[in-house]
Amino acid sequence: MSTPTTPGPRPPRIDESVWHRLRELAVEAMGRAYVPYSHFPVGAAALVEDGRLVSGCNVENAGYGVTLCAECGLVSELVRTGGGRLVAFVCVDARGAACAPCGRCRQLLSEHAHPAMVLAMPSGRASIDQVLPDRFTEADLDAVLGDPAARPVPGPTGPTSPGADAS
Amino acid sequence: MSTPTTPGPRPPRIDESVWHRLRELAVEAMGRAYVPYSHFPVGAAALVEDGRLVSGCNVENAGYGVTLCAECGLVSELVRTGGGRLVAFVCVDARGAACAPCGRCRQLLSEHAHPAMVLAMPSGRASIDQVLPDRFTEADLDAVLGDPAARPVPGPTGPTSPGADAS
Amino acid sequence: MSTPTTPGPRPPRIDESVWHRLRELAVEAMGRAYVPYSHFPVGAAALVEDGRLVSGCNVENAGYGVTLCAECGLVSELVRTGGGRLVAFVCVDARGAACAPCGRCRQLLSEHAHPAMVLAMPSGRASIDQVLPDRFTEADLDAVLGDPAARPVPGPTGPTSPGADAS
């Protein structure tokens, strides 16, 4: 299982060409959105500490509560492709204008954010701590439950032999 | 914005080699899961009507309620890469054994399911209608709200000119 | 913390007057729904094993993905008021007609369902195992992680002294 790498002391330098590329990728992702209910397509793109780019678009559902925001896809791709820390993030609406992530998405990003992560918000660029101050993290769990390193981890066993087929 | 293609009369024939390949992909995805809280990694893989394979792993969060199941990643990738109907689906736990999708994930899959979609469940293969009988769909909305074709759709405008930059 | 009581061998007998009362309560709850985005109000009501009635309505959000279905409110009230097992359930749309719970809501109900729980579905009454066959439960976690009784439980400490004030 992947674990976010320990964040280095500072994020890669993010120059304007990176911001431009992230916006282009977010706009491209937005064009793929599945939004038959809201008619409000959103695209998101981010730079990972190791230089990878990840992206996502929103995916709605007749059961509105199970709607996947663009950030759900982005974070899923991040972990699916190896994990790591997010350092720069752009989200766009149908006009290509910066779109504010909802609170749920800020929580999703927070779990994988480099401490110096920067988001392109409608009001300008801001850090993860600025867009979600006093954020709820694993440290809040540890403060009540104790050090996780001292809590026994039930170890999942490896994939079973070919005999135990999932299909 | 992508829209699922109109399902053809029947799904591609799914032979055993496809099920084998889906299980391998699901196991590989499971190995990427981010599960510091449950220690319960899950991987999922599916075949799309056009022959594409999509996959995902679960991504947990200190705020347990925003956890992304493996199917969230799978469905996000489906739409991000062009949409289409799902025809075969496998989900595995840490042992590589078939894992039952939770109800939320069945709802996610339902929205993009080919009418003849088959899922590898712990108790054997089953159709989408068997794993989520009497499922809630857009038709339930339409029954109350009227035909969506008769409901005006607020048209999102295209990406704005280069001047309106999201970053 | 409340824990669902061990289910007895069979649920209370549910006569037609109870179903009538549940439907009335669900319709009343539906009238309270906050649905500025879908215009699709839903109400739900259920009978608990100990005779209590609980209910809920849907609550939407500009961030569609954080929408609370009527069942979210119902299950929250169930636990907030003492927990217990659900034995009968009704969900209605704006017409007062039976509405199928989405998959997410079946998962929510499943966790608190009496083994013989009955739901009023659009196609008629059905058990929880019929509406969510092969459902994902704590037993699936235990099968991989081992017996939870053998897993140490980090005990939350009690409320702190008056000095540590949350406000």
Added chain:
Amino acid sequence: MSTPTTPGPRPPRIDESVWHRLRELAVEAMGRAYVPYSHFPVGAAALVEDGRLVSGCNVENAGYGVTLCAECGLVSELVRTGGGRLVAFVCVDARGAACAPCGRCRQLLSEHAHPAMVLAMPSGRASIDQVLPDRFTEADLDAVLGDPAARPVPGPTGPTSPGADAS
């Protein structure tokens, strides 16, 4: 269907006795939490503009992603009991110490927040705009989709006659 009342120019004055009462209610709610997976009970309580108090506790699920936070219950109760604007909010952990709402919960609260809503955060009291700056609201939808008053609303019909029974 209820709609939040138009917020008045300023919230009721919140004196220390109200904060004390909210904390007591949140601690009481916390004691009802259903947390067999995280062992991290949370309780939340809030004052509504009209003087009502609402509360909630977290409700977990074997499918971690459908976990209901304490704020889900609180907001559901708010709407179920008549709606209105939230003006003061307290959330506590197992120690009775102030607990930071996760991002999803800030989004839930935001939809029903009085513009001057105050939250008791671990770092002290803060406004809704401070804990979720540049928040995503209905105005973001309107900026792309146009004025909702100009968008036709499909009117749900009233409850059907007694003949159309949901049970």
